[in-house]
Amino acid sequence: MKGFFRALYEVIGSPQPSSEVPVYREVIFPNIGLLNLGITLALLVLFYLVINRWMRVATFSRPSHWAIMLLLNVIIAFVIVLAQVNGQNVVSHSYVYWLALLNALYAALFFFLFSLIFRKLSVNASTTPF
Template identity: 60%
Template sequence: MKALFRSIYEIIGAPQPPADTPVYRDVIFPNIGLLNLGISLALVLVFYYLINRALGVATFNKGRHWSIFLVLNALIAFVVAIWQANAQQVTEHSYIYWLATWNAILGVFWFFILSLILRKGSTNASTTPF
């Protein structure tokens, strides 16, 4: 799992400063990767299964509502990456913000993919976002 997240997160470049590279590879990348997947899954489940199936809110099934959750997911992913870097006490560097931005982009990707997979179980939003 570490190797998978290492390869995904090192697309933007090697962690900086180089002295912190082991912490990023062994702790931060797996943590933010799993949190990103988990949060994306949770938000997809809330949108499709809680709001649009269990609660039956027929007015919260448009593309703009789905976009709200997509943006919320990206913001949470951005904050989680910064939080994890600060929790591991790595050196302050602009790499942290590049990593957070990349994590937000990956959050959007995971949310989109999970939406395509799980949307059919919703009664009111089975065609959202398309």
Template identity: 40%
Template structure:
């Protein structure tokens, strides 16, 4: 179920992977793996911000600027995860099949990888924002960060 969810999400934004010979790698390994890693990364960062930094520590970091830094960190780490996982899986697939990409295919692959990386950065930020609304009630100091709603 999650495999289809993340595959549908990424393909709706990016279209089919290019070159076409790598479509199975993206659908079976890259899209679901990166999507799941990104979700758990955003959850971990939301718990870090609301529970660890604003409940456990004695000095709270509850300002919106602190939240924005963690949001930016989520986006950067999401982009890093996407690039690393996709590059590793593609290189493994090409090495196992002995396939060589033409110059045009290599350029298309890089362009698609950059688009995938940027898309995953946005997905990571979106997951962090959504999970912030779910987790912020666990905080003592940051119940109203980034906004007062729904409190």
């Protein structure tokens, strides 16, 4: 799993400063990757299953509501990186913000792709996002 997240997050280059590379590869990349997937799945379950299937809230099933959940997911993914890096006492560097931006982009991509699966489970939002 560490190798997968390492390949995923080193697309933008090697972590900086180079003395912190082991911390990124062994701790930060797997943590933010798993948190990203977990939070994305949790928000999708909340939107498609809890709100639009079991609660049947027909007023929260529009594409604009889906976009709100997507934006919330992206913001959380960005903040997760900053929190993980600060939690590991890694030197603050511009790489951290690029990593946070990349994680936010991955969160949006995962949210969209998993939406294609979860929307079939919903009653009211089965056509959301399109």
